[in-house]
Amino acid sequence: MKKSAELVWNNCLSFIKDNIEEQAFKTWFEPIKAVKIVDNALSIQVPSSFFYEWLEEHYLKILKVSLIRELGKNAKLIYVIRKGKALHNNKTVTQQIPSSERTPVRSQEVDIPITKKDPELKNPFIIPGIRNVKIESQLNPNYNFDNFLEGDSNRLARSAGLAIANKPGGTSFNPFFVFGAVGLGKTHLAHAIGVEIKEKYPDKTVLYISAEKFIQQFTDSVRKNNRNDFIHFYQLIDVLIIDDVQFLSGKAGTQDVFFHIFNHLHQNGKQVILTSDKAPIDMQDIEQRLLSRFKWGLSAELQHPDFETRVAILKNKLFRDGVEMPEEIIEYVAKNIKTNVRELEGAIVSLIAQASFNKKEVTLELSKQIVEKFVKNTKREVSIDYIQKVVSDYFQMDVDTLQSKTRKRHIVQARQLAMFFAKKLTKASLASIGSQIGSRDHATVLHACKTVDNLSSTDKQFRKYVEDLQKKLTL
Numbered sequence: 001m002k003k004s005a006e007l008v009w010n011n012c013l014s015f016i017k018d019n020i021e022e023q024a025f026k027t028w029f030e031p032i033k034a035v036k037i038v039d040n041a042l043s044i045q046v047p048s049s050f051f052y053e054w055l056e057e058h059y060l061k062i063l064k065v066s067l068i069r070e071l072g073k074n075a076k077l078i079y080v081i082r083k084g085k086a087l088h089n090n091k092t093v094t095q096q097i098p099s100s101e102r103t104p105v106r107s108q109e110v111d112i113p114i115t116k117k118d119p120e121l122k123n124p125f126i127i128p129g130i131r132n133v134k135i136e137s138q139l140n141p142n143y144n145f146d147n148f149l150e151g152d153s154n155r156l157a158r159s160a161g162l163a164i165a166n167k168p169g170g171t172s173f174n175p176f177f178v179f180g181a182v183g184l185g186k187t188h189l190a191h192a193i194g195v196e197i198k199e200k201y202p203d204k205t206v207l208y209i210s211a212e213k214f215i216q217q218f219t220d221s222v223r224k225n226n227r228n229d230f231i232h233f234y235q236l237i238d239v240l241i242i243d244d245v246q247f248l249s250g251k252a253g254t255q256d257v258f259f260h261i262f263n264h265l266h267q268n269g270k271q272v273i274l275t276s277d278k279a280p281i282d283m284q285d286i287e288q289r290l291l292s293r294f295k296w297g298l299s300a301e302l303q304h305p306d307f308e309t310r311v312a313i314l315k316n317k318l319f320r321d322g323v324e325m326p327e328e329i330i331e332y333v334a335k336n337i338k339t340n341v342r343e344l345e346g347a348i349v350s351l352i353a354q355a356s357f358n359k360k361e362v363t364l365e366l367s368k369q370i371v372e373k374f375v376k377n378t379k380r381e382v383s384i385d386y387i388q389k390v391v392s393d394y395f396q397m398d399v400d401t402l403q404s405k406t407r408k409r410h411i412v413q414a415r416q417l418a419m420f421f422a423k424k425l426t427k428a429s430l431a432s433i434g435s436q437i438g439s440r441d442h443a444t445v446l447h448a449c450k451t452v453d454n455l456s457s458t459d460k461q462f463r464k465y466v467e468d469l470q471k472k473l474t475l
């Protein structure tokens with residue numbers, strides 16, 4: 001009698017469950033559904049391509065063993081990946097990939113997590129001699145955890161950073177992807193992790209490098225014809241920190257080489273830490289295979305610090321500089337500079353400087369003048385609410401209509417225009433724009449931006465809308 005797909009899969013599951021950690025089982029196996037069985041091939045449905053990659057990367061061996069127990073040595077596994085709904089007919093689209101289709105050779109070597117070896121013992125590719133060359137870590141000791149103050153805005157990123165520093169390469173936060181707007185502490189946190197690791201594990205090779213410098217080095221290596229040395233060098237590193245990876249966008253050659261370095265490090269249990277001004281999902285002109293790897297570990301956002309955190313950061317800075325300042329003034333500065341820690345620090349530094357150069361008391365009056373300069377100099381960003389208001393007014397509808405689910409053409413167009421301008425004029429992510437303009441997802445926003453681009457180059461009337469709105473919004 002033939003076994004049903006479900007029965008086979010359930011048997012596999014109970015075998016797998018006995019052999020891996022409970023948390024891993026819950027995360028990676030419970031969401032899987034058995035679909036069908038044809039000959040010796042079992043199809044299982046996984047929630048995303050990320051899942052599929054993860055299973056192939058980490059659980060291939062155990063999947064194989066369990067399947068062979070059930071179906072014999074010709075057993076095959078096919079992943080059915082849900083790709084969401086198609087726009088035109090609302091049917092669920094799926095993609096089917098046989099197990100290890102893309103990586104038939106490497107699949108033999110994949111480890112089962114329970115037997116995970118000590119990452120230190122794992123790298124057999126040390127080039128004799130080179131290990132002794134000391135690699136300068138390029139870390140800034142002034143950026144450490146002690147002076148990276150904790151608040152709601154950074155708690156997740158900060159704690160994950162600490163966990164990584166305790167066990168580099170040994171947590172599931174690999175890679176660790178930190179993102180957030182300028183001046184919110186990405187570079188500081190990235191250094192802090194490196195500094196802490198160096199303190200705990202002086203023998204580990206840590207390297208901090210900006211993506212711009214990495215690109216430069218790579219370009220030089222191509223010019224000098226020593227691309228392989230470049231790659232080898234990076235493969236020696238235990239903890240690689242690359243700051244501002246958004247600069248890799250559009251740089252296909254560097255992305256390719258980074259992809260190989262990343263895979264090498266990751267497979268050998270080395271830690272990779274990346275920062276960016278955007279979430280992986282919002283990054284443009286970055287290869288898909290690289291983006292999907294960015295999402296393997298943990299992405300954590302640094303948000304704008306709340307008032308208490310801003311006050312704490314200021315006090316800490318003043319304390320370290322040995323300067324005393326009236327509470328009232330600290331609070332005034334913290335209240336008025338909200339979006340950028342660098343500016344917050346800048347304002348307090350100017351305040352100290354002004355006061356000491358001119359031998360003036362630091363007064364509230366002086367603080368007002370200085371803060372005003374800082375606030376004025378930072379270009380005002382229009383808000384998404386404001387954009388929706390302006391677009392609705394322009395088309396003589398109210399904001400609720402603009403956000404409604406209707407498919408009426410003129411309303412859809414107004415909504416798409418609002419999304420387009422939100423993308424153009426704010427730093428908000430596609431996902432956040434979508435959620436603010438009628439709870440749509442990031443794909444809808446992306447589609448809207450493309451539609452507006454297309455229409456404004458083909459439709460004269462539409463182009464006029466775009467120009468009018470542009471004027472109203474940026475005046």
Ligand code: ADP
Binds near residue numbers: 149341
């Ligand atoms: P980013 O790389 O995100 O643009 P930085 O890491 O350069 O930002 O941070 C800007 C400034 O703000 C630095 O001087 C940094 O020390 C300071 N800073 C940011 N976040 C914090 C924090 N949580 N506690 C203390 N200082 C911070």
Ligand code: MG
Binds near residue numbers: 186244
């Ligand atoms: Mg930075």
